[in-house]
Amino acid sequence: xxxxxxxxxxxxxxxxxxxxxxxxxTVLLCTIPTDFTITFENGKATPSHIGVLIIKDxxxxxxxxxxxxxxxxxKDERSLNYLVTSIMKNSVFLLAGGIILAxxxxxxxxxxxxxxxxxxxxxxxxxxxxxxxxxxxxxVIALLQRLAVFLNNHGIEIxxxxxxxxINHVLLPIIALSILPACYIARITSMAIDNCYQQDxxxxxxxxxxxSYRVLWNHVMRNAxxxxxxxxPTITSIIIGNLLMVEKLFSxxxxxxxxxxxxxxxxRDGVIANIILIGIIYFILDATFNMLKWLIVKPLKEESI
Amino acid sequence: MNKIIExxxxxxxxxxxxxxxxxxNYVKAVDGVSFDILxxxxxxxxxxxxxxxSTTGRLILRLIKPTTGEIYLEGKxxxxxxxxxxxxxxxxxxxxxxxxxxxLDPKMIIEDILSEPLSIHKIVFKYDYDKxxxxxxxxxxxxxxxxxxxxxxxxxxxxxxxxxxxxIATKPKFIICDEPVSALDVSVQSQILNLLDDLQKxxxxxxxxxxxxxxxxxxxxxxxxxMYLGKIVELGSVEEIFNNPVHPYTKALLxxxxxxxxxxxxxxxxxxxxxxxPVSPPSGCSFHPRCRYAMRICSEKKPxxxxxxxxxxxxxxxxxxxxDFKGVLA
Numbered sequence: 001x002x003x004x005x006x007x008x009x010x011x012x013x014x015x016x017x018x019x020x021x022x023x024x025x026t027v028l029l030c031t032i033p034t035d036f037t038i039t040f041e042n043g044k045a046t047p048s049h050i051g052v053l054i055i056k057d058x059x060x061x062x063x064x065x066x067x068x069x070x071x072x073x074x075k076d077e078r079s080l081n082y083l084v085t086s087i088m089k090n091s092v093f094l095l096a097g098g099i100i101l102a103x104x105x106x107x108x109x110x111x112x113x114x115x116x117x118x119x120x121x122x123x124x125x126x127x128x129x130x131x132x133x134x135x136x137x138x139x140v141i142a143l144l145q146r147l148a149v150f151l152n153n154h155g156i157e158i159x160x161x162x163x164x165x166x167i168n169h170v171l172l173p174i175i176a177l178s179i180l181p182a183c184y185i186a187r188i189t190s191m192a193i194d195n196c197y198q199q200d201x202x203x204x205x206x207x208x209x210x211x212s213y214r215v216l217w218n219h220v221m222r223n224a225x226x227x228x229x230x231x232x233p234t235i236t237s238i239i240i241g242n243l244l245m246v247e248k249l250f251s252x253x254x255x256x257x258x259x260x261x262x263x264x265x266x267x268r269d270g271v272i273a274n275i276i277l278i279g280i281i282y283f284i285l286d287a288t289f290n291m292l293k294w295l296i297v298k299p300l301k302e303e304s305i
Numbered sequence: 306m307n308k309i310i311e312x313x314x315x316x317x318x319x320x321x322x323x324x325x326x327x328x329x330n331y332v333k334a335v336d337g338v339s340f341d342i343l344x345x346x347x348x349x350x351x352x353x354x355x356x357x358x359s360t361t362g363r364l365i366l367r368l369i370k371p372t373t374g375e376i377y378l379e380g381k382x383x384x385x386x387x388x389x390x391x392x393x394x395x396x397x398x399x400x401x402x403x404x405x406x407x408x409l410d411p412k413m414i415i416e417d418i419l420s421e422p423l424s425i426h427k428i429v430f431k432y433d434y435d436k437x438x439x440x441x442x443x444x445x446x447x448x449x450x451x452x453x454x455x456x457x458x459x460x461x462x463x464x465x466x467x468x469x470x471x472x473i474a475t476k477p478k479f480i481i482c483d484e485p486v487s488a489l490d491v492s493v494q495s496q497i498l499n500l501l502d503d504l505q506k507x508x509x510x511x512x513x514x515x516x517x518x519x520x521x522x523x524x525x526x527x528x529x530x531x532m533y534l535g536k537i538v539e540l541g542s543v544e545e546i547f548n549n550p551v552h553p554y555t556k557a558l559l560x561x562x563x564x565x566x567x568x569x570x571x572x573x574x575x576x577x578x579x580x581x582x583p584v585s586p587p588s589g590c591s592f593h594p595r596c597r598y599a600m601r602i603c604s605e606k607k608p609x610x611x612x613x614x615x616x617x618x619x620x621x622x623x624x625x626x627x628x629d630f631k632g633v634l635a
Contacts, residue, residue, distance in 0.1 A: 200407040203368055204471070208422045209395035212388075218421075222412045 011290070019283050023065060023276055028058045030272045061272065070276075071269030073262075080273040083258065088277050090164060091243065091254035095281060097170065098177030098239055105182035107228065110189020116197060116216065129190070133183045137242050141176045141249045148172055162251040173250045177242055181235040188231040192224035199223075226296055232289040240282055255281075306343040307379065309479050309511045310365065313339050315374035317357075317364055321584070332583050334360040336535035338374075339610075342479065342528075345505065347512040349526030349543070351519060351558065353580050357535040358515045362481040365513065366400055367391055379478070396426040399472035403484035405464035409456040415442070415467055416452040422474045441470040445500060462493035466500065473504060481513045486521060498525055519562045523547055531555045534583055534591040537610065541617035551619045553596045590622060598623055 037048045064071065070080035113125045132140070148159035160169040196202060197220060205219045244256040251257070255278050262270030315338040318331040335357040342348045350358045364371045367383065376383050383394055402408040409418060419441055420434040429437045439449040445466040456464055465485060472480050482501065486494040502525065504510065516522050522529055522543075529546040531539040531554065539552040550556045553574075560574040578595045581587050587594050593603035602622050610620040 200402045200404060201410040203363075204400065204402065204408050204468075205410070205421075206368060207366055207395060207398075207400045208471075208475070209392045209425045210421070211392065214425075219410055219413075223410070 008294075011294075015283060015287060019279065022279055024058070024062055026275050026279070027061045027065070027272055028054075030268050030275075031058045031061065034266070061269075065272075065276065070273040073270055074267040075265060080269060083255070083273055083277060087253060087255055087258045088281070090252065091247070091256070091278075092281060094170060094173055094177060094246070094252065094254060095239060095243065095285070097174035098181070099235065099285075101174055101178035102181035102185060102235065102239070105178060106185025107189050109182065109186035110228075111193065111216070113186055113190035114193035114197075116193065116212070116220075126190075129183045129186045132179055133187070137176070137180065137245045138249070140179055141246065144172050144176050145249075162249075164251075164253040169250075169252065173246045173252050176246050176250070177239055180242060181238050184235060184238065185228060185231060189224060189228055192227035193220055195227075196220045196223045226293075229289065229292050229296055232292070233286060236282060236285045236289065240278065240285075243278075306345065308341050308377075309344050309346075309379060310342040310513070311375075311377040311380075312341070312361075312365065313375040313377075315339070315361065315364055315376065316372045317360055317369065318372045330584050333535050333586060334583060335364060335371075336586075338532075338535070338537050340528075340530055340537065340540060342511045342513060344478070344511060345509045346528065347505065347514050347526045349514045349516065349522035349529045350532055351516060351522050351529065352532035354517070355580060355583065356532040357583075358532055359483050361532075362400070362483050362513060362515055366395075366398055366481060392425075396422075396428075396475045397478045398481070399475060399477040399479075400481045400483060401465070401468050401472050401485045403487050405461050405468055405488065406456075408468050409464055409471075411456055414453055414455055418456075418467065418471055419452075419474055422471065426475050428475055437474075441474055444473070444504070445470040446496075460493075461489050462496060465489060465493075465497050469497070469500060469504070473508060473510070476508070477510060479511045479513070481515070483515045484517065485514075487517065494521070501525065519547075519559060531558065534581060534586055536591065536620065538592065538621070539617075539619045540610070541613075541619075545614075545617040549617070551613060551617070551624065552592075552621050553598055553623075554592050590620075 031054055033049055033054075035048065039046050039048070061071070068081075070083065072079055109129060113129055144159075145161050148161045151157070151159060152161070158168060159172045160166070161172070163169050193216075202215060202219055205215050210218065243254065244260075246252065247254040247257040248260065255274050259271060259274035259278070262274060315335055316333075317335040318333050321330050321332055322328070338357070338361055340348060350361065352358055360369070363369050364374075365376055367376075371384065374384070378394060378397060381394075383391065386394070413421075416435075416438050419438045423429055423434055423437055424431070435452075438452050442449055442451055447463065447466055447470070451459070451463075451467075456467070459467065468485075485501070486497050489497060498521065501512065505512065512525070514522065514525050526543050529539075529541065529543050530537045531546065531552065533554050539546065539550065539555045546555065547559065550559055554576075557574045557576045561576070574597075576595055581591065581594060587604070589602070589604040589606050590596070590599075590608050593599040596603065600622060606622070608620045608622045608625075610618050611624060612618050613624065
């Protein structure tokens with residue numbers, strides 16, 4: 001128990017340290033002025049701005065961030081902490097919805113795609129998963145928007161094509177965000193299931209008299225879940241990467257949309273605050289998946305040792 | 306004694322497609338196997354790798370469906386029954402696999418592994434699961450405390466004991482032992498074989514014992530079937546097969562077994578060539594390309610299995626030839 005606690009503490013400390021380095025590097029990169037240049041004269045490098053001042057600025061900003069002060073907007077001097085309560089909430093809602101939908105769709109599709117002990121493989125099912133993976137996000141989003149317009153024209157107003165504020169606005173972005181990760185999870189799931197069905201313990205389970213349903217849920221999925229959870233960190237990267245495109249094209253008031261606004265207004269504090277908040281979301285998701293892995297996958301890895 | 310298992314002309318051909326996807330071929334893994342196993346009896350199946358021993362076992366278990374042929378469990382044909390009916394019948398037929406490391410679900414504790422068949426087949430009342438699991442563990446020489454452990458916490462021999470406990474949990478009439486000691490140390494092998502023997506005496510269970518090792522087969526079997534390229538070429542009592550082998554393949558197989566005597570100079574009958582492909586087996590007797598006694602008829606006509614005596618059957622043209630086959634094969 002003490003060892004487990006030590007292990008967990010080490011992991012948490014390491015994650016905190018990495019996060020602080022990430023914050024510092026972000027602040028440093030954003031503090032370097034956009035017109036920063038280095039001129040070389042007579043073999044001597046001369047920076048356009050004094051490096052010590054940049055570091056000093058970075059340190060001051062970093063300390064204020066440690067005091068949980070995100071700063072103020074350049075335009076109206078409003079406290080940026082409002083990002084946490086309003087904008088970040090929108091993005092978290094979108095990401096959480098996207099991940100949950102991706103897992104539900106992906107695992108279900110993976111089960112359908114898998115051979116489940118049979119020798120014949122349906123290429124059509126596999127293609128149904130691989131093709132969406134190869135589609136560009138922008139095309140998926142455009143198709144979904146066309147679908148929403150078509151439905152709206154026919155009086156079915158479930159989906160709103162753009163904007164935010166109601167549940168109808170968030171449905172399409174969630175679907176758009178979940179398609180690619182869902183296909184990825186489906187491939188991982190189907191491969192993990194097929195791999196499990198080749199094991200002797202599955203033949204033993206069938207020999208015991210387990211029904212195909214019981215074999216799938218009690219034996220196969222129990223052993224396939226660690227592989228699926230192992231793929232979640234990749235899913236996090238994919239889904240956060242797609243967030244920018246989805247929020248922009250659906251005009252959804254989220255963090256990446258706000259980041260673009262601050263960037264276009266050359267608002268350093270706003271950009272830093274947005275990047276850090278996106279980073280926090282990434283770290284929280286990563287920590288959650290690591291915790292799941294620690295609880296479910298680790299005992300299995302110990303077995304194989 | 307009652308017949309527990311009757312296998313009649315069992316055939317399993319696996320379809321294979323060429324890489325170009327144009328030609329379909331068939332791997333004749335099992336090609337007309339027939340035998341009976343009586344109550345409390347052990348039939349040993351021996352043969353080279355790829356001869357169809359394990360496939361025969363899996364066909365009887367109905368883990369794979371036979372191409373043709375019949376399998377009777379206590380007189381009931383289990384070949385054409387529905388999945389649901391089959392699940393009920395699985396209570397009476399169990400299996401012990403070769404690899405104890407992969408035969409136990411790594412994510413289940415032993416208690417769950419052993420109580421699952423109890424719950425599926427309602428062997429005991431739910432509140433008696435714990436008691437029954439402890440009884441099964443004791444029966445195979447493991448401690449009651451082991452019930453809460455995962456398979457990875459056990460050695461290979463212990464895992465195989467758990468596999469056996471799982472197999473006997475449903476009180477089966479017939480157990481297929483698919484090379485149950487091949488993956489174990491020699492010292493552990495004898496423990497497992499003795500355990501299987503003790504359980505047979507206690508539970509009157511019948512075994513189909515699949516193995517490579519002739520010594521193991523001799524130790525555990527009442528009857529022995531020698532398989533070659535999907536067919537049983539010789540079948541008889543253990544004494545007949547080991548003391549009076551008739552088929553040239555059986556003789557070569559027995560001759561190839563090492564003798565634990567450094568001064569023994571017994572001439573060995575070494576088999577030449579490789580086992581032919583089961584996709585295109587040789588015409589006539591499938592053993593004729595490797596047989597030193599092969600005659601013209603051997604490449605032309607398939608031999609039928611014939612009785613030599615009450616306890617001995619062989620599938621070889623030599624017993625039909627004008628030659629005194631005993632003289633030829635001696």
